[in-house]
Amino acid sequence: MDTRFPFVDWFRNSSPYINAHRGRTFVILIEGEAMASGRGEQLIQDLALLHTLGVRLVVVFGIRPRVQQALDEAGIVPRRHRGRWVADEAIMAQVERIAAEQRLWLEARLSPGLPNTPLHGIEMTVVSGNLMMAKPLGVREGIDFDHSGEVRRVRAQAIEGLLERGSLVVLPPLGFSSTGEVFDLDAAEVARHAATALGADKLILLGEASGLFDRSGQLQRQLTPAEAEPPLQQADPSSELARHLGAACVAARHGVARTHLLSWHDHDALLGELFTRDGVGTMITEHRYEQLRLAELGDIGGLLELLEPLERRGMLVPRSRERLEYEIDDYLVIERDGMIIGCAALHTFGDAKMGELACVAVHDDYRGGARGELLLAEIERRARRLSLSALFALTTHTTHWFFEHGFRLADIEALPPLRRDTYNHARKSKILVKALT
Structure with a gap:
């Protein structure tokens, strides 16, 4: 450049x-x-x-x-x-x-x-x-x-x-x-x-x-x-x-x-x-200059801009605008002066009483400020309010971060049946599970 x-x-x-x-x-x-x-x-x-x-x-x-x-x-x-x-x-x-x-x-x-x-x-x-x-x-x-x-x-x-x-x-x-x-x-x-x-x-x-x-x-x-x-x-x-x-x-x-x-x-x-x-x-x-809140449709552009570099590096599965619009109610965002600098999603599987912690992302310029922990804590609060018994996450790059926050390795059988059927074996993502007590 x-x-x-x-x-x-x-x-x-x-x-x-x-x-x-x-x-x-x-x-x-x-x-x-x-x-x-x-x-x-x-x-x-x-x-x-x-x-x-x-x-x-x-x-x-x-x-x-x-x-x-x-x-x-x-x-x-x-x-x-x-x-x-x-x-x-x-x-x-x-x-x-x-x-x-x-x-x-x-x-x-x-x-x-x-x-x-x-x-x-x-x-x-x-x-x-x-x-x-x-x-x-x-x-x-x-x-x-x-x-x-x-x-x-x-x-x-x-x-x-x-x-x-x-x-x-x-x-x-x-x-x-x-x-x-x-x-x-x-x-x-x-x-x-x-x-x-x-x-x-x-x-x-x-x-x-x-x-x-x-x-x-x-x-x-x-x-x-x-x-x-x-x-x-x-x-x-x-x-x-x-x-x-x-x-x-x-x-x-x-x-x-x-x-x-x-x-x-x-x-x-x-x-x-x-x-x-x-x-x-x-x-x-x-x-508040920086706030954690529920995502809205107006955040789609900011989410795409946040996620694209991580998708390009293979850290996240690519998400289309249409998919984000469909799942927008599952997302939390951290907004800083009009810019989306962090996000996470909770996809629920009610029959299994489990939730997937997905799409955890923080902008490169704002890492190191415990924003990932803030997103995780709020996702866990939402999961407990929904009476879920466990969270699971799939990752290829950040296994140790999940270990540090109470997740443990699990095999594919630990996933809810619907998520097990859509698991991408080519990515070989690690499966991590955290019980919610």
């Missing part, structure tokens, strides 16, 4: 995601550390690409590192309480100045169309404004937070109108009150409120960490809000992880389909998460 241009295969495989993302609303938070580190330029190129592909973008940016630097230079030491600083007039002067500078920088970088630049030929209208209404945090535990605030209301209708006209909306971590005051807001809260008010399809949080990791150091690809609660409770309340994870859980529970925790340190994180099946970070969602 010609691999002179590896990106071509990636581009081909990304086409389902390009179609799926077109016309969708994404709220993307870029924390201030990313901008301060010089990562802003490439992130802007990625944003421009998403805009070109028809994604409706709302971009929230953080400013904390630059504000802290300005405060240090001015000799101002802010008072802090529960992760927030008390934004008095001196601090707010720096916050407002740097927010304005950052917004202007973003607008300028999203404007060029010069030849030999990544944004050549791309025209984007970037809009910001008084789109986030705020209220003061007030006095809490005896601390007057002054101009530190929280989101009161998102002007969702105004933002929707801008998105409908093809604009890219930029939201600074500032809010405005009905009395004309300006409040310092937490950028993650701005992003979360914007995503929920707009019913966004995705909330993407670009921070320091690549996502959540389990105790063994493995990246956790997908969690429900309930599964994310323990690490949230263990995190330092003032940490970025707590802010992002808290925003992700609330957003997921309030209708945002998927929230993604990504690291801005990874130059490929944003596009890699959006245009590959497995992504690169942690996704928080109420809806």
